[in-house]
Amino acid sequence: MMTKFFCVTLLSSFIMVQLIVTSSAVPVQIEEAQAVISTGVNELPADSKLDLAARHKVLLEFEKHFAQFSCEAIKVILVDLKAAPEHIVAHDDKITALKNALDKIKKINLINEPLDPLEVRAATNIIGELISQTNINLVSAVKEHGQLAFELQRFNFFLGEAFDDLIATLTPEERELDAGLVSLHKQYNESDNDEKWQFWIKLWNYFE
Template identity: 70%
Template sequence: MTKILGINFLLAFVVIQLIANSSAIPVQTEEEINIGDNGHPDSSRLDLNARHKVLLEFEKPFAQFSREAIKVILADLQAEPEQSVTNNNKITALKNALNKIENINLINEPLDAHEVRFVTNTIGELISQANIKLVSAVEKQKKLAFELQRFNFFFGEAFDDFITTLTAQERELDAGLVNLHQQYNESDKDEKWQIWIKLWNYFEL
């Protein structure tokens, strides 16, 4: 898992740099776009769809981390000497979710985008229906807890940078993303994890 995490956060760093570099280029209206000597528009700035794709690069590590968290939470609950009705319900929900997603490829390329989205949606259902807090529930697992928090940090940085690149027109087109970004800034660490699920579903396949 360590190798996977290293690759994911190398990707995260590159992604953030892509968005940041995009935002560093002055925003221009369609009429103001410079035409080069070859007669083509200046393509140095990523268009909106390309910037969307940059954010979507984070969905795979999100799904990977969530699946690892589900396994840890399930093991911890099962290890408790006495089971409450609430915990038994959580155990059942965690087992059902894991049975759906544990054999889906989230590592080797090429990935099936629909399968990755299926994992994301399954995690969303688990969180909403069983009141599972994926981030705080693994705090005793120091390494995983650190990686989850670091993911929130990296993706939060990328999300911030994305929002800064938006023109007034793009803010209208992506009003849903702007709203999610505001929710993100007002949320605690567990709520942030749920906002990422909302963001993935904003980009319907």
């Protein structure tokens, strides 16, 4: 199970990096991803056991990709709202909120490595406030933009797989220590794609 957790996370990180670097949602080369996985599996001892903090850290690696993907979605939604033929006051409010959020996030380093965890968390919280204030479902709001919508859903899937695997590795003692995380996992299983995108914000803040 630990090997599976490592492999899923390795694949996910590789895919997310490729998507963000290209920024044009170019399809990932699956063969390359599989090669990376094979290398990771071969180098991982069969009896290896990451401690709890290390497993948390692996899951936290997804946060920067969450922030980056959210920013791309916000930009797309903003363009769509501005191009809408009908004038709706509610749209004006959302446009203002989206522009303000992007202005704040632009000041945060989300591209150049190494990323500052505190800056990434700041971006996450800005996104969380935006979703809460404007009631925007990022995944559904970009459904007309096929590739981006697909990548958002795929991110949900891979992070969900990694989250499932982490919970599965918990010992009874660790489940007590991470009772809040186990509770969040139950909420995750009961959520849809849009709810998951808002749910991840709760997950990142769990680790504060």
